[in-house]
Amino acid sequence: MADTTASASARSEEVRARRLQWRMLIGFAAGLIAGLAVHYGAADAGWVDAVTAYVTGPIGQIFLRLLFMLVIPLLVSALIVGVAEMGEMRALKSVGVRTLVYTVCVSAVAVAISLLLVNLLQPGAGVDPALARTLIAQGADGAKAITSQAGEAKTGMDALVAIIPSNFIGAMSQNDVLAVMFFALFFGIGLMIVQTPQTATLKSAIEGVFEVAMTLIGIVIQLAPVAIFCFMFNLAAEFGWDLMVRLSAYVGVVLLALGLQMFVVFPIVLRLLARKSPLAFFRETQEAFVMAFATSSSNATLPTALRVAHDGLRLPDRVARFVLTLGATANQNGTAMFEGVTVIFLAQFFGVDLTMQQQVMVMLVCILGGIGTAGVPAGSLPVIALILASIGVPPEGIGLVLGVDRFLDMCRTTLNVVGDLVAATVVSAGVGDAEGAEPAA
Template identity: 70%
Template sequence: MTDSKGLSLQWKMLIGFAVGLTLGLIVHFTQADAPWVDTVTTYVTGPIGQIFLRLLFMLVIPLLFSALVVGVAEMGDVAALKRIGVKTLVYTVAISSIAVVIALTAVNIFRPGDGVDPALAQSLLSEAREGAGAILTNTREMPSGVQAFLNIIPSNVVTAASQNDILAVMFFALIFGIGLLLVNTPSAQRLQEAVEGIFHVTMKLIGIVIRMAPIAIACFMFNLAAVFGWELLVRLGAYVGVVLLALAIHMFVVYSVALKTLGGMSPLYFFRQSQEAMVVAFSTASSNATLPTALRVAEERLRLPPKVSRFVLTIGATANQNGTAIFEGVTVLFLAQFFGVDLTLTQQFMVLLVCILGGIGTAGVPAGSLPVVALILGMVGVPPEGIGLVLGVDRFLDMCRTTLNVTGDLTAAVVISRGEDEGPPAPQRTPEGEGVAEAHPS
């Protein structure tokens, strides 16, 4: 996304991050106790950040509902592919669950958010809750045990939406999408198109809201840096390291095991043939923008059957976002640790479920996971404006997690292809050692 002068939104966000951080650090070391600082944070930078968050919260429920419904329903839009759709759904949920477990394990072991002065963190947390107002009305004490499980199933989806009960809304969207998948009538098709229209409109509006992100980031970072000083940079570096570690484990361990055991393909062969799609994913930070390249790689390099690869990769661009699920899980727990919010096992389990469904329902565009992260933060009692901490480094992390997302889509295509009429063929070695697919590699 660029303006008429060619300056991308990501560069603007980075500039906003740098400006806010620099000014905040200057204030922290020179004017921390000055009365004007409190005035600026209370009446200028704070409200600007809240406006940005409220606009995101306003749109996140229709976005997640429509994206999840369409993502699931499209798995059965062709009767011959319903079996493939069910296999894709089961595989996607299973592999996303592994991704989130890796993320939560890594962030609990390394705890990148620890080490911040508890008094300062609690002070900022109190101020954030006062300023957030209605955004944090859903941060009530979460139920545990059987009640926590029952609360996932809403008795009234409208009430759940009004209370920002994201897990209940997403459960309803999942069931609704499965219903559309099973009903093949003209009326159901028109309803699916209407829901898809909601998705397109919401995405357009979020794209407009995201344009004010550079200003909001500058405000967030000014407030945070003015309070925490250099501690902010130390914790941020640790956070980036944990995200990259979790992404690497999932790509090179989990995907390799899935390729070898479920797909019957050599991981080395797969990664070598998929390099082009991975590079495009890293440079664009968009699963949707990488889709044409991924389709060509699947058919020409991996030699997967087109009827499977086109279906799985098209759905996967929105519904198989393992990197996004990892990012969301690490970010939520990191910010909880940073602000001194001790999440119970039940709350962490809720975060896991939301991240799994969020990985299915998050749009495959740059910054598509931002609204989901903000809503999860509010759900577990962490100030949503904490996302300002990570937005400055989000572009780089977005590029990394998109690479994992696209690689995961190609991995899914290999796994789903196995056992179909045409299986993924194996490489026939050329004199130069380049693999040309002819039969299943092992």
């Protein structure tokens, strides 16, 4: 009887998830069509600015703020419980090492693909100088804000030391995700080592925080179709297709690089390392990548990715929670690829010839940048400004690509989230093999 009830509940959850996916897709398509219609039919109408400023803009921001409000409690509780459920240091070491090796290797492949394409196709050599001056002037204010933010960012040893928070509450209030994750990882290890009735009660309480956060986020996610409509409406109403066409060479190289990683590298990795059908994987994870595309945030998509890993991919919770919470900040293939293409594109545009050694250094910095970049919209732009300054390219040149960054941010975030789920699938399969269990089907 219990099995029948559980099966019925699982089917009901699957039906609800499928309905939400369709509603999100409908919201996406409707927002895009409505936005394009406004851009080409009533771009100068006063009511358009009023709608985006007082209706669609605030609705989208409220949705994101609700998610961000709950993400830190979710991330902390998921990582603490995920580490504690490893049971022993040997299991944590196994999962941690697999995750680290996978992240570095796949990120290296991603950036190598990006640099190869941008050097072969040379998108920066064909930009019209007059158009470039116009775009840079239009993006001057945004570029100034980004470069000043890049100047405040910690680098080198300071950045490494800053990962360890002096005040956990302060790190949460400043949204310092790496520092928060370090505390959660450290606390989870302590919870795993100390096996007493009191720590068992504490672990149960933290699991309760995770369950409450997931439930509340599940309620917020029901607003996703409306929020996605608003995001797409604002994007299409403001830019249409014009800017995409004017920077088509740059946009095309970025999309080609992301596409090769998504539809060539990931399927090979899934088939060889996880013995998982790529078609089945993409079918089971579609809700996560629709959410990633709409929100442009790995952190905001984390709750959906966790649910997809549990309900769709059927991955072990202890592995999925560990890999996905770390991956939301550390395993960002799309961000690393975008940074590599953008840096070389701007170097080409400004006539800065980079040696192979410099390009290799750019590749290494992009890999590290992908690990340390905040999983929020436009989180990679300050990192790009830092890299540009280090190789002699004017950081203000980032204004050239600001107009298309929102769309490219949506695309690279989708790759980031899919990459996290691929990583969780591969690591789960490896752990299952090591423990004598069957890998995920």
